[in-house]
Amino acid sequence: MVLRHSKHVHSKKVVSAVMAGLIAFGGGASIVSADEEAANATAANAPQTAINVFSDVNAGFWGEKYIYQLAAQGIVTGSNGKFRPNDPVTQQEAVTMAIRFLSMQDQLSSGAATLPTNVKVNDYFTKYVELAFQQNLLDKQKESGYTDEKVIWGAQKASREWITEVLVRSIGRTAEADAAKNKATGFADNAKISPDRLGYVNVAVELGLAKGVNGNKFDPQGAVTRAQLATFLSRAQAYITTNYENQYKGSIASIENGKLELYANGKLNSFKLDNSTSYFTSDSEKRLQFSEINPYTQAVVVVNNGTAAYVEITDSTQQVERLDRTYARLSPDNVIWLDTGSTFEELSYDPSTVFLDQNGTKIDPKTLAAGSLLTIERETYSPQKKIVSIRVKSGLVNKTGAGIVQNVDTVNKRVTLKDSTGYEDTYTWDDATVIRYQNQILAPGELKNGYTVNFTVKNSVLQSLEVTQSVDRAVQAMLYSVEENGKTITYKRNGSTQLETKYLAEKPEIIMSGVAKPVLSDLLADAVSGDQVTLTINSEEKISKIEVTGRQIEQLDAATVVNYDSKTRWLTVKDANNQPLVIVLDDKTKLESSYGTTLDRVEPLLVSGRKVSVSLIGTRVLSLEVVYKVEGKISSINTSKRVISILTASGKVEEISYYNSPIVEIFGRSGVTLTDLRIGDEVIAQLSNNQDYLQSLKLKTSAQFEVVSTEPTRNRIRVKSNGTTSDIYTDKSILTGESGQAILIADLRPGALVNITFQGLTPVAVAEVKLTLGEVTSVDASANALTVKDYSGNSQTFGVSGGVKVVKNGSTASNLSTVASGDRVEIRKDIQGVTIVQVMEKVDRAFWQASNTEIQVKRKSINDNFRYVLSDKVFVHQGDTTLSVQSLKENDNIVLYLNNGVVVEIVKQ
Structure with missing residues (x-):
């Protein structure tokens, strides 16, 4: 698409987007031009659009990309081969650059300019400042009050608070600024903000247009630099309608032999390339080499005198x-x-x-x-x-090559490899195929997507494959031993009889279901029945991750001690069926009691009649806990006898006496007592040290929350429900994903829903709620079922006989009658198991422009919203053809589907 110069009058909202781009960054945002020397020049010497190679903008300079882009567009210029990136910007420069940025030069007065009496500027800038007053970017009355006789108005350095007022006035928020003029901003230097601009700062901060700088300061008088100007103007281009006559947007058809061909606006355009051409991507400030530019990718090209001066790749996916x-x-x-x-x-x-x-x-x-x-x-x-x-592709293949593993199918013995051209081919292997990494033979299942390999194929069968990159690989094995020094472990691979020993990485990650922060001592190594594990071996041949996948452990809950021999460490117990069993403690037995966790603390408690819970392999005791809690459902509460009966999972009723009123914990409630508990409630009864009376009761509860933020280093999740925000500490919790897999706090994203289970006030489980988003393909209200095709193309049928709540257009229904085929929905279950069907908002518009995070559409009326946030997994398609957001063209008819205000699907008509 060829981007052409716009001669339309720009609205206040468009102007505000420009100014927002100049100030909405906290590091002292400002506007800068390259025209200090031009201030005394004639119109004939006005800046030209040819790009310069600036000697004072070194390769890798943080603002290099933005300086060269705006120079190519003719918005900023240099002088004598220099840009002067760290020079400050004046108010007249700021105004001039905003006018150029909006490409409004054609609206400059052709006659003599008229400015307020005290607003003095150099001749070059006079008409730009006059137009800024006409566009209401500047307040005539306030600017006319300028009285500094030492520095003329135009030469005054543009300050942050000055830009803030211009910004807020440009978006028509003056009334709000007046209402907020007596409100403190919360910045540490609030007193330094001019009283007549305090309201403007408040409004800009509330709208997210302005931010503070280091030390929670606003720095109202802070100046800005020319490099900052180029940066903010460049970033603001995503939010304006201005097009530039020398800028083209399209797809690279070819790039070779000093020429770039760009398919734009339905035709092929050819531009020269030379050593001054600069190459960048839209999502990075790092300059690219010519060799990194690929054909069939999407790009913006700024052209000067037939030569591509600036090339920016907007989508590196080859079309x-x-x-x-x-x-x-x-x-x-x-x-x-x-x-x-x-x-x-x-x-x-x-x-x-x-x-x-x-x-x-x-x-x-x-x-x-x-x-x-x-x-x-x-x-x-x-x-x-x-x-x-x-x-x-067909016929017997005999070849040797290099590629990247794309998929490994161990069932059908096939591996898919992609070569350097992007071409993919699939090969089978047989029992004679040798797969190797360094000096080790690998099993096919140890290959991972992304591995770089060399391979040989004969008669279409993979003969050999060698992993050439330094990679992590996974091994399934049984733990044989863990050295006491914590430096090595020995294991036996599944299907092998040989033992292998490897060093551990400095801080290996250990994952064990049910253990919040497992350490090496939590692992069970045994010559016969050690832990089944998946070991991740890094490029240094050290084990960096150990995930326990299975254990052969027997569990005895609430066994009764018969006798303990401290010399032999033989413990005789009776199980729940009163059957005797002799088991043995050793130095590796994990001990737990209210008196301590060492053997000298626990042994005195192992007296006849004491209750213990034991986990063991054979007769070897892995862990022993002196029981000081009982879990189950309340079957009765006898306040006269002061006895509470609890039905355990094994069907046994435990009667527990209490002396004084025990402590009762219920999440979200305070001041609770026994009267707040009911028959059938699930509880954990905490016993005294001697197991003879009840100390506290913790009610098991569950609730659904939305994740606000996570702090992995503090094991903390901030969640909200019904408008209330809570901090949940997960150091004692098991975290699981949508499919029940173990996850980390960092895997949870803001906006995700989680079900949290509490024991009293302590969260013990956090489970991510499964969300299904997609299109309703059929509804059977009488059968309480609907079928949805999700964004991966899979169809699922949901039965809602257990209850349903349909939310559509602000109304709620308790059946499926309001759901129709073609609706886009989000489906989940609440904490009670009721199915929630949220019907998405549908918006029909014409496409305008988009960035990686936002899409802008054309309004049908002045009150319509035109900016929408994009989901990071937005599904864009036309029929069954998947598209990218960048492939959309201006005026394309599109339908947006919004889930909680975020676009999750775009359908091109």
């Missing part, structure tokens, strides 16, 4: 599609015929189309054999869909 077809024959005039089984398909190619054999070697198309299976690669950015390459 190509691959089709598998059966070759039939060639015809004159570069036509290839393909056999579809029932008919023939005709495609045209041109002399630049590359023909390749199975090994990626160029061939003459005349050597193609009928019946060969071909992979046809063609670009998708133009209506012509030019064929880029045709590659032979």
